[in-house]
Amino acid sequence: MNQGTSFLDDPDDTREAIMRATYVALGKHGYSDLTIQRIGDEFSKSKSLLYHHYDSKDDLLLDFLEFMLTQLEEQLPVYKDSGADDHIQDIVDQTFVFGGTHTSDDFARAILELRTQGANDDAFRSYFTRSDQFVRKHVAHTIRSGIEQGIFRDVDPQETAALFQLTFVGTMTQRVTSDDDVLEDARAEFERYVRECLLAE
Amino acid sequence: MNQGTSFLDDPDDTREAIMRATYVALGKHGYSDLTIQRIGDEFSKSKSLLYHHYDSKDDLLLDFLEFMLTQLEEQLPVYKDSGADDHIQDIVDQTFVFGGTHTSDDFARAILELRTQGANDDAFRSYFTRSDQFVRKHVAHTIRSGIEQGIFRDVDPQETAALFQLTFVGTMTQRVTSDDDVLEDARAEFERYVRECLLAE
DNA sequence: AAAAATTGATTGAATAGTCAGTCACCACGT
DNA sequence: ACGTGGTGACTGACTATTCAATCAATTTTT
Numbered sequence: 001m002n003q004g005t006s007f008l009d010d011p012d013d014t015r016e017a018i019m020r021a022t023y024v025a026l027g028k029h030g031y032s033d034l035t036i037q038r039i040g041d042e043f044s045k046s047k048s049l050l051y052h053h054y055d056s057k058d059d060l061l062l063d064f065l066e067f068m069l070t071q072l073e074e075q076l077p078v079y080k081d082s083g084a085d086d087h088i089q090d091i092v093d094q095t096f097v098f099g100g101t102h103t104s105d106d107f108a109r110a111i112l113e114l115r116t117q118g119a120n121d122d123a124f125r126s127y128f129t130r131s132d133q134f135v136r137k138h139v140a141h142t143i144r145s146g147i148e149q150g151i152f153r154d155v156d157p158q159e160t161a162a163l164f165q166l167t168f169v170g171t172m173t174q175r176v177t178s179d180d181d182v183l184e185d186a187r188a189e190f191e192r193y194v195r196e197c198l199l200a201e
Numbered sequence: 202m203n204q205g206t207s208f209l210d211d212p213d214d215t216r217e218a219i220m221r222a223t224y225v226a227l228g229k230h231g232y233s234d235l236t237i238q239r240i241g242d243e244f245s246k247s248k249s250l251l252y253h254h255y256d257s258k259d260d261l262l263l264d265f266l267e268f269m270l271t272q273l274e275e276q277l278p279v280y281k282d283s284g285a286d287d288h289i290q291d292i293v294d295q296t297f298v299f300g301g302t303h304t305s306d307d308f309a310r311a312i313l314e315l316r317t318q319g320a321n322d323d324a325f326r327s328y329f330t331r332s333d334q335f336v337r338k339h340v341a342h343t344i345r346s347g348i349e350q351g352i353f354r355d356v357d358p359q360e361t362a363a364l365f366q367l368t369f370v371g372t373m374t375q376r377v378t379s380d381d382d383v384l385e386d387a388r389a390e391f392e393r394y395v396r397e398c399l400l401a402e
Numbered sequence: 403a404a405a406a407a408t409t410g411a412t413t414g415a416a417t418a419g420t421c422a423g424t425c426a427c428c429a430c431g432t
Numbered sequence: 433a434c435g436t437g438g439t440g441a442c443t444g445a446c447t448a449t450t451c452a453a454t455c456a457a458t459t460t461t462t
Contacts, residue, residue: 014441030321032233036418046443048420053441057418109320116317118378119310120231125378132381155393162386163394170371177319179326180333185363189356193364197397215407237452247409249454258452 018043018053019067022060027106031113036060062123065114069131072111076138084146085199091139092194095168096187097175109176136165143198153200160198219244219254220268223261228307232314237261263324266315270332273312277339285347286400292340293395296369297388298376310377337366344399354401361399 021043026034028042036057040047054060077090118125140161146152167190174182222243227235229243237258241248255261278291319326341362347353368391375383 030318032318035416037416045441048444049442051419112317112320112374115374115378116313117231117233119313125380128378129380132375132379132383136381136383156386156390159386159390159393162383163390165383166368166371166375166387166391168371169374170367170369173313173316173370173374174333174367177316177326177329178333179330180337182333182337182363182366185357185360186367189360189364190367192356192360193394193398197394236450238450246407249410250408252453253407 014045014053015063017045018050018060019064022064023068023110026110026113031117062127065124065127068111068114069127071107073131073134076135079138079142079145081145083151084142084149085151087142088146088194088198091142091164092187092191095164095171096183096190097171105176108172112172112176132165135168136161139164151200152198155198215246215254216264218246219251219261220265223265224269224311227311227314232318263328266325266328269312269315270328272308274332274335277336280339280343280346282346284352285343285350286352288343289347289395289399292343292365293388293392296365296372297384297391298372306377309373313373313377333366333370336369337362340365352401353399356399 018039022034022039024042025038029035029038036047036050039060040050043050050060054063075094077087077094079087114124115128118128140157143152143155143157143160147154147157167186171183171186174180174186219240223235223240225243226239230236230239237248237251240261241251244251251261255264276295278288278295280288315325316329319329341358344353344356344358344361348355348358368387372384372387375381375387
């Protein structure tokens with residue numbers, strides 16, 4: 001069975017512990033060297049217990065993916081209707097990250113490794129498809145809102161959000177897989193784009 | 202030993218065959234399920250022979266990475282000094298791809314899977330670091346050239362190239378790991394960015 | 403004949419997953 | 433208050449398989 005099947009389970013202590021163990025093991029060894037053994041090593045209980053909670057390694061990893069995507073989505077800045085321009089700036093900050101909560105490289109590494117599995121695993125890919133659409137709609141809504149407020153130009157919200165989404169994914173990939181410090185420069189240019197192509201004059 | 206150690210080797214028939222086999226196996230099974238056995242299965246000769254040409258699986262994979270990056274760099278449109286704007290358009294086309302030679306999803310998948318290994322493997326990461334810098338300099342040079350020609354605005358070539366690079370990586374990641382068809386929209390918006398933020402008025 | 407290419411058989415270490423069984427706890431009837 | 437039985441958490445030992453890597457032997461090339 002997956003996650004908490006009953007709504008009256010204990011506060012899901014064990015699941016969280018397993019997720020944490022998986023996270024640590026993934027960080028240490030990388031996805032392709034991630035084994036049940038190694039997850040068990042980071043877990044206070046025994047490795048066999050993992051099979052009591054999950055049917056298989058795949059089952060566990062799929063739950064872990066869901067866990068991580070939840071974390072990721074919770075990181076989205078909430079939209080206080082105040083100013084769409086402020087909110088967009090929050091999103092840009094979040095994208096290029098400085099000191100977000102657990103926006104460490106570890107977290108980005110984990111997400112990217114999971115994401116890459118989507119290249120060969122339909123189940124994984126459909127999770128990310130849903131997550132991408134969620135994020136994209138969130139951004140598109142903000143932009144639409146900003147246009148109505150008259151602080152953004154009359155751009156296509158769908159298309160603009162798509163480029164934001166692409167930049168977000170690109171940043172995550174780039175940060176983790178290259179030592180070239182392209183990110184600062186890219187950020188400067190992206191902010192120029194926001195100023196000159198999005199904000200009203 | 203790696204690759205062709207002598208410059209007078211036979212036209213590297215075997216190496217190419219091994220690279221091809223690795224490519225096919227990678228496409229079929231994905232990096233984390235890629236085994237010497239499976240590479241051997243796609244290879245006309247026996248699996249043991251792989252160890253005659255390479256010291257270890259890692260050694261083989263590292264050579265494969267170099268092989269793939271060479272392919273990738275050869276795909277860069279050459280800069281005929283005619284017009285920087287045409288050349289930039291070529292680069293955009295290449296980034297968002299339509300019918301490039303082997304710019305199939307298979308190729309993108311393979312590159313992304315290799316790239317993601319860089320998250321945990323320093324050797325892999327340094328290859329991509331070098332490759333990124335190569336591409337970025339190429340784009341920066343084109344932009345600098347376009348500015349001198351007066352067809353681009355007076356932007357910062359380094360920063361602009363960085364955003365191109367980010368978009369390139371983001372596209373590759375997105376294409377392969379999500380069914381959300383964000384790419385068309387993102388392309389439309391990116392071309393708007395080029396028109397309004399890069400091209401002279 | 404010497405060197406290089408190629409093979410099948412084999413090894414020892416991991417691998418995912420199983421299984422029989424222990425333990426703590428809780429509800430129930432008496 | 434006291435058994436009694438049921439349940440789920442938990443474990444260590446185990447299996448069958450797969451893995452990377454080795455090697456002695458054979459074929460092919462030079």
